[in-house]
Amino acid sequence: MTVVIGFEGSANKIGVGIIRDGEVMSNPRRTYITPPGQGFLPGETAKHHRSVILTVVREALDEAGIKPADIDCVAYTKGPGMGAPLVxxxxxxxxxxxxxxxxxxxxNHCIGHIEMGRLITRAQNPTVLYVSGGNTQVIAYSERRYRIFGETIDIAVGNCLDRFARVIKISNDPSPGYNIEQMAKKGTQYIELPYTVKGMDVSFSGILSYIEEAAHKMLGVGQCTPEDLCFSLQETLFAMLVEITERAMAHCGSQEVLIVGGVGCNLRLQEMMGVMCKERGARLFATDESFCIDNGAMIAQAGWEMFRSGQVTDLPDSWITQRYRTDEVEITWRN
Amino acid sequence: MAVCASENGSNGKLEFVLKVPFPTEREAGIALQSLSPDPEPRKGGITKNMDVSGQTLSVRWTADEARILRVSVSSFLDHLSLVMETLDAFGSPVSQ
Incomplete structure (x- = not known):
């Protein structure tokens, strides 16, 4: 048996998870939540993580009912992410x-999401849509790499949602994306926004600027409601994501889609992806917020695969890196 | 914990020296290994050297400007106290 403890804290979540041969033994997490209208800054986020991390480690060990001596390997997020929290x-x-x-x-944080998604859903060789506050990528496995077929050319889809939430002062508790999703259900009017798919890539910064301006103009004179804007933004962003995922599937001849990352727990995104999959006779795999959103177990799971295939990181090489692409990692544990 | 900051006359650079005593040599070594892998985020304008002698961790900074020095020292102290808290919370090291 191989037991791995994983540490994740590349953004505003701090999590410690313990995995024993595919079984999640514990996975406690804390989230740094900022007031409405404010994002999380690296220094403040690191301070939050420092203040709770040892409590979370203790919880992880207690819940799992194991002693440090039972652990075989300590995995942590090397990157990508915010420097201060990562350190x-x-x-x-x-x-x-x-x-x-x-x-x-x-x-690698992105590899953590993919491996956790594969573990939980048992998807064999899916086309992966990785959508979060910091990343937007369509990924497929080939020849020992998770290859990026399409990605954002500017901001991440979750960043677009988070920043829109700040503009109209939506609460960050439990997360801005969750609150947008709830408000979107009450939207009745579709406001047309720019649709910016560029080949296999997507762009979100122009949509954000457009809806910011629209919000100031239209909300002031009662032309639409905040709910209408949430609804229209979600429909537009998610349609773009479904389009590039479908194109990657067609390219790879894939019949499986796996959605991972914090935005992946959005049920409307899952629903829209499900419609596309049904039309193609493909299967959709997704997980709930406990594994979609950043957590320690995902780092433990990727660490478990890496450790079992013979990898370790020497202390002098254990520096963190804010930039670390998914396709930089050699996948030594898959054929 | 002995600290001194001075302006080195010969090259006009600021220097800062920090000496941190630990209960054992092994804990000082752990702190060194935990705190040394990450390079200074800023390129140029500051250098930081760390070593351990006996139970004491020594850190020496050389910087062009006080502002840069302050940021680096302050973040180092945050990291140092986190290492110390971790050592306190999870007990004495296994002897090897």
Missing amino acids: TVAIVARTLAQLWGKPLLGV
Whole structure:
């Protein structure tokens, strides 16, 4: 049996998860929530993580009912993400690995999402849509790499949603995206927004500027409601994501789609993707918020695969990196 | 914890030296290994060197400007206290 503890803190969530051969033994998490209208800044987020990380580690061990001696490997997020929060979490992972005398393993955050999605849904070889506050990529596996078929050329889809939420002061609790999703259900009027698919890639920054201006103009004079804007934004963004996912599937001859990342728990996105999959006779795999949203178990799971295939990270090489593309990682555990 | 900051006359650079005593040599070594892998985020204008002698972790900064030095030292102290809290919370190191 191989037991891996995973540390994740590349954005505003701090999570510690323990995996034993495909079984999630524990996966506690805390979220740094900012007031409406405000995003999370690296320094403040790191401070939040520092203040709770040891409590979360203790919870993870207690819930799993294991002792440090039972752990085989300590995995942590090497990148990509915000520098200050990444360093904070890496420092604790390094210290514990040394205290406990266990090997350390630096994990690519995106690979963590993909491997956790594969574990939970049992999807074999899916086309992956990875959508979160920091990343938007369509990915398929080939020749020992998760290859990026399409991606955003500017901001991530979740960043577009988060920043729109700030403009009209939607609460960040539990997350701006969740609140937009709830408000969108009450939207009745579709407001046409720019639709910016560029080949296999997508662009969201222009849509954000457009809807910001529309919000100021239309809400002031009562031409539409905030709910209408939430609805229209979701429909437009998600249609773009479904389009590039479908194109990647056609290209790869794939009959499986896996949605991962924080935006992936949006049920409207899952519904729209489901319609496309049904038309193509393909299967859709998605997970709920406990595994879609950043968590420690996903880092433990990718770490488990890496460790079992013989990888470890020496302490001097355990530096974090804010930029770390999904396709930089050699996938040593798949054929 | 002994600290001194001075302006080195010969090259006009600011220097800052920090000495951190740990209960054991091994804990000082753990702190060094935990705190040293990440390079300074800023390119140029500052250098930081760390080493351990006995139970003491020593850090020496050289910087062009006080502003840059302050940011680096302050973030180092945050990281140092996190290492110390982790050592306190999860007990004495396994002897090897």
